[in-house]
Amino acid sequence: MKIALPTRENLIDSHFGHCEYYTVFTVNDDSKEIVNQEIIASPAGCGCKSNIATTLSEMGVNLLLAGNMGEGAVNVLNRAGIEVVRGCTGDVKEVALSWLAGSVLDSGEMCHAHDEGHECQH
Known part of the structure; x- marks a missing residue:
């Protein structure tokens, strides 16, 4: 299994579309351990x-x-076969490990502002 996280300075970037880069962790399906990072x-x-x-x-x-x-x-990612979990914050590796431990749930929140340079409005 591979998990991607939108990243800025090793933290989850709160605005997916403008992140600095994506961190991709490869997880061993049996042990639920991270075995690679890209x-x-x-x-x-x-x-x-x-x-x-x-x-x-x-x-x-x-x-x-x-x-x-x-x-x-979310729709574009889902159509590509990628499940999306929103509402994550913090260090990308800690977030991935928390998800693997079963302690991360989707917040269900959507970003409604879509113009470049605008923050999300809730």
Whole structure:
């Protein structure tokens, strides 16, 4: 299994479409341990309009742990076969380990602002 996390300075980036890069952890399905870590450059432009969903899917990513994102991005990722869990914050490795331990749930929150440079409105 592979888990992707939108990242800025080794922390979950709260705005998926404008993250610095993606951290991808490979997890051993039997032991639930992280066995590899990769960094994937963030494409230019908004996350839901870029090729990031396809790129991550082709790498074998099937889960994205994120801070927040719009419904369009969630839909694009879901269509690429990637489950999305929103509401994550903190160090990317700690978040991934917490999810593996079963202590991370989807917040269900969507980012409603979509214009570049605007923060999410809830």
